[in-house]
Amino acid sequence: MSAMSSSNWDRRSVLRAAAGLAALGPLAACGGNNGRGGGSGSGTNLVQYFHAYGEAGTEQAIKRYAKAYTKADVSTQWITGSNFENKLFPALLTKQAPDVFEFHPQIQLIKSGQVADLTDIIDPVKDDFNPADIKSHTVDGKIYGIRMIDDPQFFYYRKSMLAKAGVSVPTTLDELIEAAAKLTTSKVKGLFLGNDLTAIINPFVWAAGADFLDDSNKPAYHTDAVVAGMKQLRKLFTSGHLLLDAPADFWDPSALDQGLTAIQWGGMWSMPVMQKALGDDLGIFPFPKVGSAGKLSVYNGGWSVFVNAKGSNVDAAKEYVKWLWIEQKKYQEDWATSYGFHIPPRASIATSATKLKSGLPAEGVKLFNEYGHFDNIGWTQAMITAVQDAFANSVRKDGDPGAALDTADTKVNRELKKLFG
The missing domain is CATH 3.40.190.10 (Periplasmic binding protein-like II)
Structure with missing residues (x-):
């Protein structure tokens, strides 16, 4: 899962551009x-x-x-x-x-x-x-x-930037949002989640204690904790503390390496380049817990x-x-x-x-x-796209998360019926 060059395509998000x-x-x-x-x-x-x-x-x-x-x-x-x-x-x-x-x-x-x-x-x-x-x-x-x-994918951070701002490594989504605010300056955004935020959907759902499908291949992502977390992400998206126009997407280490952000979502594939650029000033942490029943997660x-x-x-x-x-x-x-x-x-x-x-x-x-x-082999591209659309409509566009997930449920259930009867 290494990063791609000359494109801001999220290559981990399988076939985003196609319908499967x-x-x-x-x-x-x-x-x-x-x-x-x-x-x-x-x-x-x-x-x-x-x-x-x-x-x-x-x-x-x-x-x-x-x-x-x-x-x-x-x-x-x-x-x-x-x-x-x-x-x-x-x-x-x-x-x-x-x-x-x-x-x-x-x-x-x-x-x-x-x-x-x-x-x-x-x-x-x-x-x-x-x-x-x-x-x-x-x-x-x-x-x-x-x-x-x-x-594996996780958050990278600049230790010196967190120390200077008096910020501890976040273990909850609330703490991550607070950290983003404290770390944002006139030249640096506190946090980078990728240019369209789709990269963090999987770990976010798991961090809320949910999943995409249960053991019976039924939808398991539409929970109160996921809905509440999506509302938090919407506030973060509009806060001014999120880097939204990086020159390359999350798979590329440049946003953190060049000092455009203090914390960046990324993959382990970037680690050698980041270590070369930042040395001991580099740390990592998993996606923090979302909600009271949340769990740390890594995709x-x-x-x-x-x-x-x-x-x-x-x-x-x-x-x-x-x-x-x-x-x-x-x-x-x-x-x-x-x-x-x-x-x-x-x-x-x-x-x-x-x-x-x-x-x-x-x-x-x-x-x-x-x-x-x-990855769950039963979670197909059409389902991935349905949930990505729900996040786009509620986090980026201020739609109602519950309604957006209702729409996703209809599409996901239709696909599940095709595949599993």
């Missing part, structure tokens, strides 16, 4: 370069799609791994800007579809037969993976993707690799994915720790990842383990 795979039928197919080219391998050509990670060296790394594979020629489409989902999903409906692609676990990919069952290649090492990463990719006992990286995002079940090289693609993301532990550790910081989903790699063993990275791992929540 089900709605993509009428979209035009991708034209131009499909990445399929003659290589020097066995004669089988495989194409993999990756979004453009912002960390320097990532594109070269993923291409270097692919070049080391001898059983097929693997070419990479490195898709920049906000085009990833706009290219991936239409492409999946054509003969130019990638054989392998990265994305996030969403059940409609499985229900539509789009992604291959990878249980046979994961089973032998299943116990080495974080159980939550296995659960979030499993439907009816079958595993449909391999987690490559886990990406554990991340990226996974999938095999296109409708492609013409399914077996060859599975063999490549097995080679790279199951067998090549050296590459897996390199991918997780040599560019930005990500937590390796496999225990055997996480235990040897020395860069994450001490200091602030170790603190990030601790927050991940203590307060982390993972």
Whole structure:
């Protein structure tokens, strides 16, 4: 879940711009370069799609791994800007579809037969993976993707700025709002939650003691605590203490690094760049409790690799994915720790990842383990969009939060009925 360059697209918010795979039928197919080219391998050509990670060296790394594979020629489409989902999903409906692609676990990919069952290649090492990463990719006992990286998100802060303003690290939303006010000066805004605030919706709901779906796949986000918290966010949004026009979005460390804000929501992937810029003046904390029954929370995002079940090289693609993301532990550790910081989903790699063993990275791992929540495979893009709309209408536009969530409920229940009956 590293940051993207040259775009303020929130890449953790899956397919925000699209209405999900089900709605993509009428979209035009991708034209131009499909990445399929003659290589020097066995004669089988495989194409993999990756979004453009912002960390320097990532594109070269993923291409270097692919070049080391001898059983097929693997070419990479490195898709920049906000085009990833706009290219991936239409492409999946054509003969130019990638054989392998990265994305996030969403059940409609499985229900539509789009992604291959990878249980046979994961089973032998299943116990080495974080159980939550296995659960979030499993439907009816079958595993449909391999987690490559886990990406916790939390607040970063400038210790010196908090000390100067006499502000303690916030543990409640009330304290966070107070801190934002005390930290705001003529040149610095107290708090940055991302340019459109969607990045904090997941941890906010969990911090209110709620969830998106319960164990029966029923909506669980529309609670009194969430509604009250949304009203608090509206006050914060209009307070003048929030940075609302940063040059880059939350995934980029520049707002904090350049002194535009004292506290910034961000991902662990930004930590090496932030540490280089700020040294020991950098601290982190989880999303604070929302309401009296609230709980500290951390969003554990991340990226996974999938095999296109409708492609013409399914077996060859599975063999490549097995080679790279199951067998090549050296590459897996390199991918997780040599560019930005990500937590390796496999225990055997996480235990040897020395860069994450001490200091602030170790603190990030601790927050991940203590307060982390993972994606729910049943929470699809249409549902994500419905709740994002509710937040936009009530936090950014001053609509009634209860009414906005009522509208979301109708959309979410309609999607749940389609998926689960």
